[in-house]
Amino acid sequence: MRIVQCVPNISEGRDLEKINQIVAPLKDKEGFSLISVEPDANYHRTVITLIGDPEKMIIPLIQFFENAKNLIDMNTHHGEHPRMGAVDVTPFIPISGITMEECVEYAKSLADHVSFMFQIPVYLYAKAANTLERVSLPEIRKGEFEGMKEKIKDPLWTPDYGPHEIHPTFGVTAIGARMPLIAYNIDLNTKDEKVASSIAKAIRQSSGGFQHIQAGPAFLEDKGFVQVTMNILDYKKNPIYRILETVKMEAKRFHVDIMSSEIVGLLPKEAISDSLKYYFALRDQVFDKKMSLSEMTNYAKTDLMFRDFDETKIIEYHVNRGDE
Amino acid sequence: MRIVQCVPNISEGRDLEKINQIVAPLKDKEGFSLISVEPDANYHRTVITLIGDPEKMIIPLIQFFENAKNLIDMNTHHGEHPRMGAVDVTPFIPISGITMEECVEYAKSLADHVSFMFQIPVYLYAKAANTLERVSLPEIRKGEFEGMKEKIKDPLWTPDYGPHEIHPTFGVTAIGARMPLIAYNIDLNTKDEKVASSIAKAIRQSSGGFQHIQAGPAFLEDKGFVQVTMNILDYKKNPIYRILETVKMEAKRFHVDIMSSEIVGLLPKEAISDSLKYYFALRDQVFDKKMSLSEMTNYAKTDLMFRDFDETKIIEYHVNRGDE
Numbered sequence: 001m002r003i004v005q006c007v008p009n010i011s012e013g014r015d016l017e018k019i020n021q022i023v024a025p026l027k028d029k030e031g032f033s034l035i036s037v038e039p040d041a042n043y044h045r046t047v048i049t050l051i052g053d054p055e056k057m058i059i060p061l062i063q064f065f066e067n068a069k070n071l072i073d074m075n076t077h078h079g080e081h082p083r084m085g086a087v088d089v090t091p092f093i094p095i096s097g098i099t100m101e102e103c104v105e106y107a108k109s110l111a112d113h114v115s116f117m118f119q120i121p122v123y124l125y126a127k128a129a130n131t132l133e134r135v136s137l138p139e140i141r142k143g144e145f146e147g148m149k150e151k152i153k154d155p156l157w158t159p160d161y162g163p164h165e166i167h168p169t170f171g172v173t174a175i176g177a178r179m180p181l182i183a184y185n186i187d188l189n190t191k192d193e194k195v196a197s198s199i200a201k202a203i204r205q206s207s208g209g210f211q212h213i214q215a216g217p218a219f220l221e222d223k224g225f226v227q228v229t230m231n232i233l234d235y236k237k238n239p240i241y242r243i244l245e246t247v248k249m250e251a252k253r254f255h256v257d258i259m260s261s262e263i264v265g266l267l268p269k270e271a272i273s274d275s276l277k278y279y280f281a282l283r284d285q286v287f288d289k290k291m292s293l294s295e296m297t298n299y300a301k302t303d304l305m306f307r308d309f310d311e312t313k314i315i316e317y318h319v320n321r322g323d324e
Numbered sequence: 325m326r327i328v329q330c331v332p333n334i335s336e337g338r339d340l341e342k343i344n345q346i347v348a349p350l351k352d353k354e355g356f357s358l359i360s361v362e363p364d365a366n367y368h369r370t371v372i373t374l375i376g377d378p379e380k381m382i383i384p385l386i387q388f389f390e391n392a393k394n395l396i397d398m399n400t401h402h403g404e405h406p407r408m409g410a411v412d413v414t415p416f417i418p419i420s421g422i423t424m425e426e427c428v429e430y431a432k433s434l435a436d437h438v439s440f441m442f443q444i445p446v447y448l449y450a451k452a453a454n455t456l457e458r459v460s461l462p463e464i465r466k467g468e469f470e471g472m473k474e475k476i477k478d479p480l481w482t483p484d485y486g487p488h489e490i491h492p493t494f495g496v497t498a499i500g501a502r503m504p505l506i507a508y509n510i511d512l513n514t515k516d517e518k519v520a521s522s523i524a525k526a527i528r529q530s531s532g533g534f535q536h537i538q539a540g541p542a543f544l545e546d547k548g549f550v551q552v553t554m555n556i557l558d559y560k561k562n563p564i565y566r567i568l569e570t571v572k573m574e575a576k577r578f579h580v581d582i583m584s585s586e587i588v589g590l591l592p593k594e595a596i597s598d599s600l601k602y603y604f605a606l607r608d609q610v611f612d613k614k615m616s617l618s619e620m621t622n623y624a625k626t627d628l629m630f631r632d633f634d635e636t637k638i639i640e641y642h643v644n645r646g647d648e
Binding site: 281 | 526529531532533534535536558561562566569570573574576577578579601602605606608
């Protein structure tokens with residue numbers, strides 16, 4: 001069974017009725033689930049999460065693009081988040097039984113359809129990018145909707161699909177494929193932001209640390225402690241246990257303890273099991289590959305110190321619900 | 325007092341008398357010391373280490389280049405190590421009281437003199453490089469002495485100084501400036517090279533680990549154990565303690581202990597003191613900044629597990645000998 005996560009972002013985060021109309025084609029479909037629809041009024045943007053068989057997603061996604069085109073006018077859109085189109089970006093993320101290359105093919109198939117049917121210019125991005133300039137989404141989006149009118153005429157920014165001018169109300173869109181990204185925070189037993197900052201520096205790529213880690217300090221006012229807050233861009237190369245243990249090691253010099261850690265959003269089962277294997281090996285305990293998601297959740301709460309965590313945070317929960 | 329380390333490599337590693345004649349101008353000079361002359365017959369190459377005031381090194385280095393030009397004929401040179409000139413490479417490395425920019429200026433001054441006086445083509449490399457292609461020494465050296473005859477005619481490879489053709493017997497040379505590099509090995513209590521390989525992968529840049537670490541496994545036949553062998557390219561960003569502790573953490577899952585570690589060649593005092601501070605902080609022990617090199621050596625042997633280590637391995641030992 002081939003499973004992807006697909007996370008389209010639309011440039012509407014305030015009018016819930018409109019949002020409902022736009023995502024309607026993605027509801028109650030066979031082969032994939034609509035996991036969440038998260039509008040943000042400040043950003044004026046909604047993040048939509050689908051999980052399932054990408055083959056089954058393409059036609060509903062085309063209808064979803066059509067609705068967004070009919071209901072969103074970028075000329076009157078203003079929010080905190082940078083944006084360039086009514087559907088701003090659509091990444092396909094391999095979860096299980098599927099390669100990145102196949103995800104790129106689905107991205108291209110969707111791009112081909114929406115550009116042809118609705119005259120929307122499409123840039124392929126991330127792992128689907130055809131040029132180095134298009135790997136980074138912020139690079140493509142620079143100038144935003146207003147700037148794209150001119151930018152699209154630059155030969156460097158000729159769209160990969162569709163007309164060589166923006167759609168007058170939709171703008172342009174990016175479709176691509178990328179690795180799942182894990183938003184992970186580690187709670188420190190201190191209010192001292194300098195400690196979190198020093199630890200973040202030790203682990204993050206930009207200051208010489210691990211290659212696939214973006215990290216910084218954060219003070220949680222309501223909770224009264226600091227966090228090292230991070231994105232793990234490649235959990236296979238920088239597994240959670242390695243980051244957690246390195247943070248523990250660095251925190252020791254400040255005599256600060258790690259109290260807990262948290263996952264924001266979803267994460268793939270493999271990201272947990274790969275890390276649990278480390279702790280199982282320490283205990284000389286056999287790791288049962290057929291462990292249930294709820295068992296895995298319990299181990300993650302103790303070994304990886306996850307708080308506020310349950311199996312619905314694991315991507316596979318939404319896929320195999322019947323099997324559990 | 326401005327101190328650099330300068331490490332010229334010459335393409336002669338067998339004829340000790342010849343080597344002695346070539347390095348003669350570097351001996352017993354005021355302002356800097358000739359720390360070591362290490363010939364390798366297999367490589368047919370000798371690594372020479374100078375420490376001291378770069379201002380005082382320039383004229384003796386010019387004489388050393390002249391000797392190498394007169395005594396080495398690259399047309400009959402064959403060894404295991406890649407090479408392109410009689411003096412193959414000369415890096416200036418900032419140690420104390422001097423910036424990288426100043427080291428680049430000394431590299432340029434030496435390049436200017438030897439190219440003009442002896443008609444030797446010079447490529448500036450590493451931090452002194454004028455183009456991206458010339459940052460990496462192996463990139464410049466590709467094709468070696470034999471290939472440089474043609475390569476030098478390519479506009480991409482026009483030398484930074486000197487004639488646009490190779491010197492018929494000397495070849496070409498690279499002069500530059502770079503950070504001190506620490507060659508560091510960690511001894512594992514196992515013969516299993518897979519363990520060393522797995523740990524090396526976890527920490528090295530090329531497989532997603534720390535940004536400034538090159539690492540691999542090595543089996544020491546005579547000693548009967550494996551090592552994680554590495555270069556620390558920037559000890560300020562990837563300090564020794566962090567690498568050692570991360571290796572300990574990774575080794576735990578294999579139930580393998582770290583027995584000891586070793587420094588190959590020299591390292592700056594700061595690389596030790598920065599790392600000792602971590603262990604002092606763990607013990608709530610005040611770190612005395614005025615600690616003597618011999619005291620520091622003792623702490624390094626226990627905290628950092630250095631074996632076969634004494635204060636002569638610390639660069640500053642050779643600089644401040646009178647003060648100790």
